[in-house]
Amino acid sequence: MTRHRIFGMSFASVYPLYVTKVERKGRTTDELDQVIRWLTGYDDAGLRRVIADGTTLEEFFDRAPALNPNASLITGVICGYRVEDIEDPLMQKIRYLDKLVDELARGKKMSSILRGEPVPAP
Template sequence: MTNQRIFSMPFAKVYPLYVQKAEKKGRTQGEVDEVIRWLTGYSPTQVSRAIDQSVDFQTFFDQAPRLNPNVSLIKGVVCGVRVEEVEDPLMQKIRYLDKLVDELAKGKAMEKILRSE
């Protein structure tokens, strides 16, 4: 899949997959929402609006209030790619989100996922 196809994919199509992945491992939709809000600075209302309006990933991240200042602490591999080495800024943000959801699904403590320690 090309970057352009991913960038134009509606966030609303991927969001349920994030929730499903987390719930399969005993986590909650609320926790998925928490990591999304931590990464992007969106409020709960803003996340819901982005989903309802079916904005694409490009718009979702372009309109994010602020990327978390601790985003550089997100490291590791997701989908076979080391997130800290992704060159395209938008793709890197998408991979950061993928990585956070992966960590959630793997049972990592929320404090560690949100880089609070």
């Protein structure tokens, strides 16, 4: 079985692309970080650490404190695939994050992106 090249990419190389995407659409880095923390369970310090130390996407998700139990509510198409139908668990987590970033960039309400969970005060 061939490993996907994206698994070995560093989170630090992908994160600036997410930042550019959401900021171009008028959203903030704080909102992006909130979405990432919601999905993965990282806190701010943990998120900064994985960006600084070159953690791969595979390691990023393997070391994530806890995938949000509502992650399975993330549905729709990303990169031509329905995220809910992706069989590889790691690829599905990566695409969950891609989908959330897309929703943020499209201007969706934060409460919808976080699948109905209360949005913490800034």
